[in-house]
Amino acid sequence: MDGLNIHAGRHQLTLPVLVSLSRQSTSASSEVRHAALSSLSRAILGPLVVVSRADIPEIFQRVLYPLLETLIVASGSIETTESRLRASVLLGKAFMRFEVSDNVAGEDVTECWMQVLDYLGRLMQIDHSEQLVRFAFLFDTHSGGLIWRTALRSPRPFTNHSKM
Amino acid sequence: MENCAAQSEAVHESLKNVILVMHAAGMLIPLSAEEHGDSRNEGQLWHITQEKIEQFIPGFIESIVTLSPPVPSSVELSTTPALTAEKLDPHPPIVVQPPTATEADEGTSVV
Numbered sequence: 240m241d242g243l244n245i246h247a248g249r250h251q252l253t254l255p256v257l258v259s260l261s262r263q264s265t266s267a268s269s270e271v272r273h274a275a276l277s278s279l280s281r282a283i284l285g286p287l288v289v290v291s292r293a294d295i296p297e298i299f300q301r302v303l304y305p306l307l308e309t310l311i312v313a314s315g316s317i318e319t320t321e322s323r324l325r326a327s328v329l330l331g332k333a334f335m336r337f338e339v340s341d342n343v344a345g346e347d348v349t350e351c352w353m354q355v356l357d358y359l360g361r362l363m364q365i366d367h368s369e370q371l372v373r374f375a376f377l378f379d380t381h382s383g384g385l386i387w388r389t390a391l392r393s394p395r396p397f398t399n400h401s402k403m
Numbered sequence: 404m405e406n407c408a409a410q411s412e413a414v415h416e417s418l419k420n421v422i423l424v425m426h427a428a429g430m431l432i433p434l435s436a437e438e439h440g441d442s443r444n445e446g447q448l449w450h451i452t453q454e455k456i457e458q459f460i461p462g463f464i465e466s467i468v469t470l471s472p473p474v475p476s477s478v479e480l481s482t483t484p485a486l487t488a489e490k491l492d493p494h495p496p497i498v499v500q501p502p503t504a505t506e507a508d509e510g511t512s513v514v
Contacts, residue, residue, distance in 0.1 A: 324413045331417040335424050348430065349448055353455065355421070360459040362414050 250294045261302045265309045280329050295337045303330055307358045327362055419467050426468050433468055
């Protein structure tokens, strides 16, 4: 088996694990979520997972972007905020590792960089929209009871597939 | 509200770190007014990046990468501990270091 096949085989083994960790990083269980995101960070940023240049887009598209996407649509809470923070740091570090440090050939990073900027921008915009929503709820408490009860009910932070 | 502010600040910090590292690696080179028609890839990337970031944080990229300082031509690899964003001042040479397993889930260090 030549070097290329070994790399491809290794990637086929590690990718499902990374995809699974990415999904568990938005689990309804905080313990599972926390452990999965920590493991995912170690796997992607540490030396254990070696990713060839050709496989890097797949890491972003199947592991990191879906994670960010799920976190962006999740309802806002302290736990969601913490996960968003950690995921945004992971995205930035992964970009620095794969597209800056490891990119010795100087290949074009524009597409990936635009995607990263897009996600970071959306995270910041969620931040502003959540502040506006909260302000609207507070304002309405002076006049209506129903909205007050709705605002008091704490939303589920994550409602995806991996309910424990 | 405090959570939202913390989230926004952390995302800012994360973005700032990436931009500083790209700048140090020579991938993001600021364009002066007369160089705006520059066809080099680094110049184009700067222009696109600036346009994109202006949409959600106006003036952000200019505030962290000034037009005047020279850009190092290559990325320096080092075994020294990673710098934290708080320790960075605007002009030091920026060290790009491959991340290690122990720092993989740390908060806001540079790499």
